[in-house]
Amino acid sequence: MKKEDLLHLKGVSVLYGGVKALDKVDVSLRRGEIVALMGPNGAGKSTVLKAAFGLAPLASGQVMLEGRPFTPVVHEMVRRGVVLVPQGRRVFTRLSIEENLEIGAYFLKDREETARRVEEALAFFPALKKKRKLKARALSGGEQQMLAIARGLVAGPRALLLDEPSLGLSPKIIKEVFAKIKEINESKGTSVMVVEHNLKSLLGIVDRAYVLDKGKVVAEETAEGLRTSGILERVFMGKLET
């Protein structure tokens, strides 16, 4: 384990109904980097995030935060500086955009600080700013996804876990979303772990990537390696050797 590791899954296995969704996986997120998790459907990418967040019970292995092992409990993760933005634009549709953002900083008891962070997040996503009083169900899919990310930002995370942020978004929006992610990463030093099938969009922003297949890590690549090794095509064609 390296010193700069912020979040580290060490030999983690997860069982779903007797089937190994993750099999002794070793994945880490270092300070300030953007890491991608890639692989075909059912490879266990999302499960990695869930395991780190307490949403999937560990059959074996450990999760470490800043070098210390701990048991992830979902509602305590935000306080610890780890935020998960779940798949599928899950915003609180019956709450207004502003309220969605305020909820993101639920653990903060300081109202002024919350308001400041909400403004900051809105400034980050001008599209949301105009609609701040609207109910979130009135937003388009792309806006909802941005709202979900913005909600995560309000918590001021050290580690941001994004599960398929581009799902169901148009290419233009996807570009925007990833540009924002990069911006967050650079301006705040937030570490990002992202599960993504839209691999090409990631190329410009990721520092490192893990390739998973059938619950196992089959490759770990640097940004450079991703471009040159042809691993992306192999993932797409399903030609990974396990």
Added chain:
Amino acid sequence: MTKTDAILKTKGLTKRFDGVRAVDDLSISIAKGKVTSVIGPNGSGKTTLTNVLSGLAEIDGGCVVLHGTVTLKKIRPFDMPSYGMARTFQEVRLFEQMPVIDNVLVVLTERSVFGALFERHGAFHERQAEEALKKVGLWEKRGGLASGLSYGQRKLLEIARVLAVSAGRQMDIIIFDEPFAGLFPKMVKTVSSIIRELRDEGRTVILIEHNMDLIRELSDHVIVMDSGRFLAEGSPAEVLERRDVIEAYLGE
């Protein structure tokens, strides 16, 4: 492909969820007696398409044409067999608290209330169920509850259910929604040979799948969807080489 071979066509088919167009003005046609794969990135609307075709999601616009003659604007789920269709589910929908064999037998009974109540030709059905279960290798497990099966076995049981129902009757169109996901290599082999057999019997197979190797291996024709819309179609070899298809998957 000429128009006459199309056993199933969609015309401007649309399905919305909360303002998101999961299937958007989709017009495709499925050739009779072939394996047609529908592919596309996550969230491109493939599963929604299967749900619309099987009546589990209402049609919001457009229609489905069967055998070139029957035009459907509204599909009720229990009409599926009368249209000659059967399907499996991506998120495995078994009758959990029932024995494995009953999961198969139940789909073979009379469809009418009185028919089912007084039905007594068990032996014939049991043979059909036995055959289907043996094909997927679950015959030994027939007595146990479905909930006791492993994930892969559960997927296989779904397939056995469809096999049994199509064996006795003229089920022309069989939809497999990600049948291979989460299967071990041996099971993958079983399922792909089942699909091939079905096609050889002259049935039409619609296959939703992610694994490109399997698609290449099994399908006669590939239709690509993206964001609910039709993107491309053609033989597996040509479609999978296309720039726009790869981009749809990998992003620009």
Added chain:
Amino acid sequence: MEILSQLILNGVMAGALYALMALGFNLIYGVTRFFNLAHGVLAAIGGYAFFTLSKMLGLNIYLSVATGVAIAGLAGYGFDRLVYSKLRKRKASNLVLLVASLGVFTTAQAALSIIFTSQFQTLSETAGQEALSVLGGVVTRTQVIIIFSSLASMLGLAALLNGTSFGKAVRAISDDEEVARMVGINTGRVTGYVFFIGSALAGLAGILVGFDTGIQPTMGMGLLLKGVIASIIGGVGNIYGGVLGAFLLGLVENLGIWMIPGEWKDAVSFLLLIVFLVFRPQGIIKR
């Protein structure tokens, strides 16, 4: 004319009590998604807590009301901790929770009968209350207090839900429990508080019923069914809807008496429910 306005007033009064039941029921339903049948017995618990404090121990009336309401709230909170939260953790289905709540209801109601006997008790001391005349009908001071409390509870609850971070958490859980946990809300704890608040409202309803008519251990089921019907016809999970539904139910019942003999009142309210479920299942206000 006088009759009509009196019937309307009666309807409003009945509606105010139903509204209190519907508010609490709806609040709990919104967060937990199960039909909490034990909600009814909490009204009786509130009523008897007040009865014990005020009439048997001679405590100050306002203090007794406050304590009675709090005791009902605590009882509801306790039921959640002891039974429902355990079942929820096990991801038990709604029906399991419903049957369990029926068990809680039966046990608690029988316990009340054992402690307090089945005797009917009136809570209000005032005899021959001066009645206020409104639009040709009359209402008593107690009834004015009931209507006021009911509206105040609704407004208070609305303020709590919309104005505080706790309220936001409650609404977030009603919206998507899993994501609420992900953003750092201890949903188990918030749900416990919701049980407290909703049950306290039921307790208040019980005390008010006691002032208006009287209390009996068996009073819960009837009140609960009215509250549930009100919630559903108003729009389940929506607090304003529940209140609207409650007043509609109160009015229909009381105006219905004009046409149909009074003994059919219960049947009328269920017919109203069934008509709504068949023709407008989402209720007056959709969530």
Added chain:
Amino acid sequence: MKKTFKALFGVIALISLAAGCSKSGKEAGEANIIRIGSVGPLTSDLAYIGENMKAAVELASDEINSAGGIKGKKIEIIYEDGKCDPKEAANAANKLINIDKVTAIIGGLCSSETLAMAPLAEKSKVILLSAGSTNPGITNAGDYIFRNVPSDSFQGVYAAKYVRTKLNKQRVALLKCLSDWCLGVNDSFKAEFVRLGGEIVGEEAFPQDSRDLRGQLVKIKAANPELVYFVSYTEGTIVGLRQMRELGVKAPVFGADAWSDPKIWESVKGDGDGAMYLEPANKAYPEGFVDALSKKTGGKEINVYAPRAYDALKILASVMETAGTDTVLIKKGIYGVADYKGIADNYTFDANGDIKNADYSVREVRGGKAAGAK
């Protein structure tokens, strides 16, 4: 299936064995005891009446036993809960008759209890003496079935006559709860009142457990009657009288004998002033009786049926003093009771096992207390 039935019959056999043992155990060495059952609602809506009656029966049996019992034998009362539900009453009677081998049963209160027990008592030749069931249907329920409470028809007729002729009211509205007793009294009142040339201007009913009569009262108010004849038990009466006052129903109210429960007048305070009701014409209860019963119940309330329950056991005891424990003889003895002076009434039984005379007095509430009407 075989297993199921095996299990079923196994358990039944086991219980019969247990019951048999307990029975034989009781019989041995207890020959000096006469067992008598008592059935009434000890839970449910009418439990407050049932509890009161139970105390009265207890009082009577204490008195009998302390005076040396019946022919030297002590009596033992076994109380069972009839819940005002026919099935429950049948369960209770069955247990009393077959397990406890009672000679007689005092009860039930609700006519549904008595009617359900009647065939069982008749078949086993056990005396059934009800101190509270007033349904006319009981008159012909059987040879062994008695009651020392007048049938509903007496009181309805008496009230109708009083209202029509003495009070000279012409237009009357009826308000009744939905129970056998309420309906019985109400219907006999109605028939007699109409026969006497009166007019029923409104008739409203409410479920026995309903506590909101406002709708019904609004309609009655609109009918503008000269008097409201209101048949209800304690709870319904309390809320009904209050709500009448609230809604400004000005017509005088006339009630049935259930209103002799002092709890009503304590609860409604001044709201009951002016109300009148019937009470069986009894001499004032003896001082000692009221005190002794209050000691048993821990409260002052003495409802109308309690003294009759007390009388019922006393009548039974006096008959058994000569007839012994043979129920055929006891039955004959009860038919022969004439002008027995109880504390609630003077009883003479007719050939149907009902009491012959029914005399009432009218009470009027003033200043929160009931007193004889002027």
Added chain:
Amino acid sequence: MDYILHLATLVIIYAILGLSLNLVVGYTGLLASGHAAFYGIGAYSTAILTTSLGVNFFASMAAGIAASAGAAFLIGAVLSRFDGDYYALVSLGFNVIIYSVFLNWHGLTRGPLGIPGVPRPALFGMDFSSGVFFLALAACFLALTFLAARFVARSSFGRVLKSIREDEKAIQVFGYNTVYFKLAIFVISAGMAAVAGSLVASYINFVDPSSFTVMESVFILAIIIFGGLSSLKGSVIGALVLVLLPEALRFAGFPQAIAAQMRHVVYGLFLVVLMLYRPQGLFGEFKL
């Protein structure tokens, strides 16, 4: 001995009710909470037809079955639109409505006065008024009901019912119009409940509305939840235990005033503990 015969008869009547309700709740997964309504329709049919029209008991039972099934058909047509909590609530609502009819349709039911003097059956000169014979008769009807329920449960129809319980949408896709199946089993179950109703009316010789309240429905539900959902054996054992338990409590030496309430406490705790630790009941195959 008569007491035992009496209890055995009651157990049998409740076993019939349990068996019939289990077909809907246990096999089909619909939480029907208004079974007492159909029980009552059976009881009133026998009471009315035998007392005022002098109809033979067996004919009155047949009429009761028909009336109950007819009512169930109409009610079921509405109910089949619902599932889950709403099904429970609406079926309970229908119980309240039918109870109101029993209570308020004086011309037919005599309302709260009830109908006394319901005769015991007689057939070909055989008189069932003695306890033993009535028990035998009731046992015959239990056996018939059990066989009928087993026939239904083991038929293809029964298998479809179970699959509706498990995943209604999935079985629909295989061509079953589940609404008809739900309606059919509801009607069958109501008809069986009417058998129990006819028996109880004739056995107690008296019928009044108090026996057919929502609480009675809840009691029948408790029987099958305790005995086990989707288990015919469980229905019978459930009836046995829950009917005998309060009788046993008579001998338990509780103070009288508490005994009956203690019975409710015991039921309530039963339900809670069952849901917590064994949601499928004693012999159940199916968890709610």
